[in-house]
Amino acid sequence: MCQHSRPEGDPAGQASGDASGDASQKASGAPVWRRPPRGAQGEGQGPAAFVAALAALEQAPGRRVGRLELVAAALAAMPALGVARDREAYHRLLRLLPRGVWVPRGPFQRLLAPFPRQQECGLQILEQMEQYGVIPDAETRFLLLGVFGPHSRPVRKCQRMLYWLPRLRHVDPHPLPPSLPPSGLATAHLGLRRIANDPDAHITVYQRPVPDEGDDEGSIQPYIVGAQSPDQQELLARHGPARPVFVEGPFPLWLRSTRLSYYVLRGDPLPPHLREDPPDPERSLYYPLHLDLDLERGPWDDDDFDVEEVEEGPVFALCIAGAGDRHTLGKWIAGLQEANPVLGCTPVVFRLGDGEPTTAGAPGGHPEPRLEAAPPRPVVLGPPDPPRRHGHSTSGDTRSGGGPGAPPAAPGE
Amino acid sequence: MSELGQRESNSFAVGMFLGRLNTEQVFPYPSALSEEQEQTLQELVGPVTRFFEEVNNPARNDELERMEDATMQGLKELGAFGLQVPPEMGGLGLSNTQYARLVDIVGQHDLGVGITLGAHQSIGFKGLLLYGTPAQKKKYLPRLATGETVAAFCLTEPGSGSDAASIRTRAQPSPCGTFYTLDGSKIWISNGGLAEIFTVFAKTPLRDEGTGETKEKITAFIVERSFGGVTHGAPEKKMGIRASNTAEVHFEGVRVPAENVLGVPGGGFKVAMNILNNGRFGMAAAMAGTMRGILAKAVEHATNRTQFGDKIHNFGAIQEKLARMALLQYVTESMAYMISANMDQGATDFQIEAAISKIFGSEAAWTVTDECIQVMGGMGFMQESGVERVLRDLRVFRIFEGTNDILRLFVALNGFQVGGLGSALKSPLGNVGVLAGEVTRRLRRKAGLGSGLSLQDHVHPDLQESTLQCLELFAETADALLLKHGKNIVDEQFVLKRVADSAIDIYAMVVVLSRASRSLAMEQPTAQHERLLCDTWCQEAHQRVFATLRPLPTESFRNLRGIARAVVESGGVVGPTPLGF
Numbered sequence: 001m002c003q004h005s006r007p008e009g010d011p012a013g014q015a016s017g018d019a020s021g022d023a024s025q026k027a028s029g030a031p032v033w034r035r036p037p038r039g040a041q042g043e044g045q046g047p048a049a050f051v052a053a054l055a056a057l058e059q060a061p062g063r064r065v066g067r068l069e070l071v072a073a074a075l076a077a078m079p080a081l082g083v084a085r086d087r088e089a090y091h092r093l094l095r096l097l098p099r100g101v102w103v104p105r106g107p108f109q110r111l112l113a114p115f116p117r118q119q120e121c122g123l124q125i126l127e128q129m130e131q132y133g134v135i136p137d138a139e140t141r142f143l144l145l146g147v148f149g150p151h152s153r154p155v156r157k158c159q160r161m162l163y164w165l166p167r168l169r170h171v172d173p174h175p176l177p178p179s180l181p182p183s184g185l186a187t188a189h190l191g192l193r194r195i196a197n198d199p200d201a202h203i204t205v206y207q208r209p210v211p212d213e214g215d216d217e218g219s220i221q222p223y224i225v226g227a228q229s230p231d232q233q234e235l236l237a238r239h240g241p242a243r244p245v246f247v248e249g250p251f252p253l254w255l256r257s258t259r260l261s262y263y264v265l266r267g268d269p270l271p272p273h274l275r276e277d278p279p280d281p282e283r284s285l286y287y288p289l290h291l292d293l294d295l296e297r298g299p300w301d302d303d304d305f306d307v308e309e310v311e312e313g314p315v316f317a318l319c320i321a322g323a324g325d326r327h328t329l330g331k332w333i334a335g336l337q338e339a340n341p342v343l344g345c346t347p348v349v350f351r352l353g354d355g356e357p358t359t360a361g362a363p364g365g366h367p368e369p370r371l372e373a374a375p376p377r378p379v380v381l382g383p384p385d386p387p388r389r390h391g392h393s394t395s396g397d398t399r400s401g402g403g404p405g406a407p408p409a410a411p412g413e
Numbered sequence: 414m415s416e417l418g419q420r421e422s423n424s425f426a427v428g429m430f431l432g433r434l435n436t437e438q439v440f441p442y443p444s445a446l447s448e449e450q451e452q453t454l455q456e457l458v459g460p461v462t463r464f465f466e467e468v469n470n471p472a473r474n475d476e477l478e479r480m481e482d483a484t485m486q487g488l489k490e491l492g493a494f495g496l497q498v499p500p501e502m503g504g505l506g507l508s509n510t511q512y513a514r515l516v517d518i519v520g521q522h523d524l525g526v527g528i529t530l531g532a533h534q535s536i537g538f539k540g541l542l543l544y545g546t547p548a549q550k551k552k553y554l555p556r557l558a559t560g561e562t563v564a565a566f567c568l569t570e571p572g573s574g575s576d577a578a579s580i581r582t583r584a585q586p587s588p589c590g591t592f593y594t595l596d597g598s599k600i601w602i603s604n605g606g607l608a609e610i611f612t613v614f615a616k617t618p619l620r621d622e623g624t625g626e627t628k629e630k631i632t633a634f635i636v637e638r639s640f641g642g643v644t645h646g647a648p649e650k651k652m653g654i655r656a657s658n659t660a661e662v663h664f665e666g667v668r669v670p671a672e673n674v675l676g677v678p679g680g681g682f683k684v685a686m687n688i689l690n691n692g693r694f695g696m697a698a699a700m701a702g703t704m705r706g707i708l709a710k711a712v713e714h715a716t717n718r719t720q721f722g723d724k725i726h727n728f729g730a731i732q733e734k735l736a737r738m739a740l741l742q743y744v745t746e747s748m749a750y751m752i753s754a755n756m757d758q759g760a761t762d763f764q765i766e767a768a769i770s771k772i773f774g775s776e777a778a779w780t781v782t783d784e785c786i787q788v789m790g791g792m793g794f795m796q797e798s799g800v801e802r803v804l805r806d807l808r809v810f811r812i813f814e815g816t817n818d819i820l821r822l823f824v825a826l827n828g829f830q831v832g833g834l835g836s837a838l839k840s841p842l843g844n845v846g847v848l849a850g851e852v853t854r855r856l857r858r859k860a861g862l863g864s865g866l867s868l869q870d871h872v873h874p875d876l877q878e879s880t881l882q883c884l885e886l887f888a889e890t891a892d893a894l895l896l897k898h899g900k901n902i903v904d905e906q907f908v909l910k911r912v913a914d915s916a917i918d919i920y921a922m923v924v925v926l927s928r929a930s931r932s933l934a935m936e937q938p939t940a941q942h943e944r945l946l947c948d949t950w951c952q953e954a955h956q957r958v959f960a961t962l963r964p965l966p967t968e969s970f971r972n973l974r975g976i977a978r979a980v981v982e983s984g985g986v987v988g989p990t991p992l993g994f
Contacts, residue, residue, distance in 0.1 A: 286822070
């Protein structure tokens with residue numbers, strides 16, 4: 001549609017005004033629907049504004065031309081006005097379209113794909129409804145029938161939506177609340193619930209944010225929320241202190257339009273010769289309890305590398321933190337240690353940011369020089385961390401992990 | 414590929430799982446008797462048969478719940494207690510085929526005596542024959558062979574039937590290492606009250622040299638009653654085989670010299686498995702003999718009984734029964750002699766076939782005897798006809814030496830294991846350019862082109878068709894199951910049972926084809942009759958295989974599981990009578 005390039009909801013934008021050359025146009029030169037609504041100017045948002053804008057149009061005298069552009073613009077404006085999830089708003093839009101004019105008469109006219117742009121317009125309305133998860137109802141269908149006739153594409157689409165969307169409404173096992181809280185502890189909880197699918201998983205807040213609400217940019221104490229299930233605890237206990245575990249991150253997690261970053265405590269998979277023994281071959285006197293099946297290689301074998309077939313090691317715990325630096329994550333590990341004492345003797349390797357592995361050195365270890373195109377950040381050596389209990393060590397290096405919005409660590413952190 | 418490497422197996426059953434036709438062991442019908450052996454056998458058959466007809470009184474044995482002394486003495490004189498012991502040790506040194514023929518006779522007349530003899534030599538001192546050191550053999554075999562001492566096989570415990578890990582009998586090695594102290598008890602030991610020599614399986618602590626940890630492993634011992642501390646309980650009251658003595662055996666502080674370990678310390682599991690596997694072939698021969706006797710009784714009754722103005726053998730209902738009995742007997746007999754001949758010819762891979770023959774034989778014998786009672790009507794039910802005793806005796810054959818259900822799992826799982834495929838076929842039409850042997854076969858089968866197998870060279874032209882189809886379907890199903898379940902097929906017992914049933918049916922088909930072909934080729938007088946039996950059997954088996962395997966009723970399995978769960982939860986039948994109470 002021709003309205004793609006127009007900015008959203010721009011009441012003062014200069015429109016090409018292709019079809020609104022009627023005398024009722026105000027001297028501002030903008031078409032009717034692009035003028036600011038006649039309500040309170042400050043109240044630019046909300047269904048009321050939308051209604052007011054449409055009402056203004058209804059009352060505008062003259063031929064109803066440029067209706068398709070109108071609908072397109074209105075659709076584009078809806079998210080900004082906050083009515084994108086309001087079915088009534090879509091009904092009002094539909095009521096603007098003429099009834100009966102665009103209904104093809106007879107099978108031959110239907111055969112010729114009548115009123116393509118008009119039907120596209122109807123489809124656009126329905127697509128936007130689908131995008132925002134608005135389920136049409138009988139009234140929507142009735143309106144569409146009146147406008148486009150019974151065998152038209154918008155009506156068929158509406159029928160499909162009426163069939164599928166109610167079924168898919170509850171398909172999300174972890175639905176998000178209609179309006180997300182601002183990025184913080186609450187969204188971290190939601191995010192962890194989504195990833196840590198196990199209903200047994202315990203979500204623990206290891207550190208509350210200070211200040212309590214609001215954005216954690218520059219906060220002194222970022223929040224740390226972690227999730228671990230009893231199965232993971234068992235796996236970690238069995239992983240043993242001899243082999244290292246890795247803290248990896250940040251990985252992005254999108255909750256609607258909020259981006260969170262989560263970190264993962266992972267181990268490497270066991271080499272084949274160390275894996276769990278099959279059941280004792282001398283257990284059953286009469287039949288084998290375990291089959292040793294050979295893999296055969298033949299020309300039908302698929303030698304391509306498939307990323308789904310990569311064997312990953314076990315994931316022991318998850319965490320979402322306000323800041324993604326080693327210090328904060330170190331606090332997370334310290335918190336995990338309460339439930340997993342084996343972490344005290346297991347070497348923890350932090351692989352943050354761009355995946356550069358850096359072993360946790362002794363407290364106060366010197367930072368490695370880093371070549372960057374940009375002027376290098378001053379590497380500030382903080383005083384060494386006090387030695388952690390149980391031999392657990394985090395590097396006192398102040399290089400940030402690169403989480404979004406993570407502030408460069410202040411000295412002494 | 415593994416099956417072309419070290420574990421290449423000639424066994425027909427293993428080949429079945431791979432979709433191959435391993436004809437070495439089955440075609441032509443093997444005959445492993447030299448002239449001399451045949452002569453010896455013929456000389457033995459007469460006296461043994463006469464003995465069982467004249468001296469042995471099965472009804473009396475059953476009533477007394479033990480063998481009469483005259484019978485015992487007579488058997489010892491015949492040498493029946495050491496049939497397979499080498500002649501230099503005092504036995505008859507019979508081959509497996511000769512042994513099967515004699516067991517056939519025993520089975521025909523008295524199964525209780527058969528069990529006494531079988532528990533003595535087929536499992537009781539088999540360990541000595543298979544694993545004994547020359548010193549042990551010299552010490553024990555002569556007296557065992559003449560029957561002076563009787564042997565028993567002691568494996569089962571109250572808590573341990575098939576599960577070796579739950580064996581509680583322990584043999585503690587002495588600090589000096591010269592003897593073990595045995596403590597524990599075994600139940601349901603045949604010949605437990607009579608035996609002097611016991612093959613006992615007990616757990617011994619074993620120090621693993623590599624890791625230094627001590628594990629408890631099973632060790633096999635030869636225990637003499639004279640070591641002291643061996644007691645037995647009263648004879649158990651059984652449903653059948655009452656002539657055979659079954660008792661609990663208790664070992665309290667028995668001192669077993671270290672020289673009496675059979676095999677190596679800690680190697681008892683293998684000893685147990687091999688003894689059990691080796692003893693199974695004789696059972697099918699015994700069952701074949703039993704069925705021969707029972708069929709004779711049924712025919713005798715059917716030909717003499719007149720109802721509605723006609724002998725009842727002219728009525729279709731009876732004819733069907735008699736025919737089915739004949740079929741089952743023919744198949745069992747063919748299996749029994751084929752397997753024993755295979756063993757004599759030196760085959761190493763016959764365990765699956767032996768298990769198949771045990772399953773088939775025991776169930777066939779039960780069916781045949783049941784039908785015989787049916788044919789005989791009320792007479793069959795009365796004790797004086799003797800058939801009900803045989804039915805009672807036969808019931809235990811489906812239970813001991815590995816219950817038939819467990820052996821079905823063995824057949825299926827061993828087949829998958831030894832003929833294992835792995836997750837071979839991911840994309841069936843992959844690279845059709847490279848074709849060689851195995852690949853050709855599998856790809857062709859997957860593409861529905863038929864496996865190119867042919868029985869042409871082996872089977873008389875009249876007899877081939879249905880077997881090949883069954884083989885194909887079986888291999889296809891085995892493939893599909895492995896692809897679907899992989900190693901977890903071990904847990905799918907509903908499915909494994911059906912696979913085993915089909916394997917049994919197919920092996921039975923091939924066995925009768927082989928025997929009937931040979932008869933036709935040698936133009937034996939019974940050739941046409943055998944051909945009739947063979948055709949009928951193959952038709953019915955073919956239908957059964959197709960009905961079982963296509964499709965596998967997984968929904969029915971789920972339902973059965975659910976019903977079982979409900980029944981277990983309510984401790985029995987779930988609801989009251991239709992009356993509501």
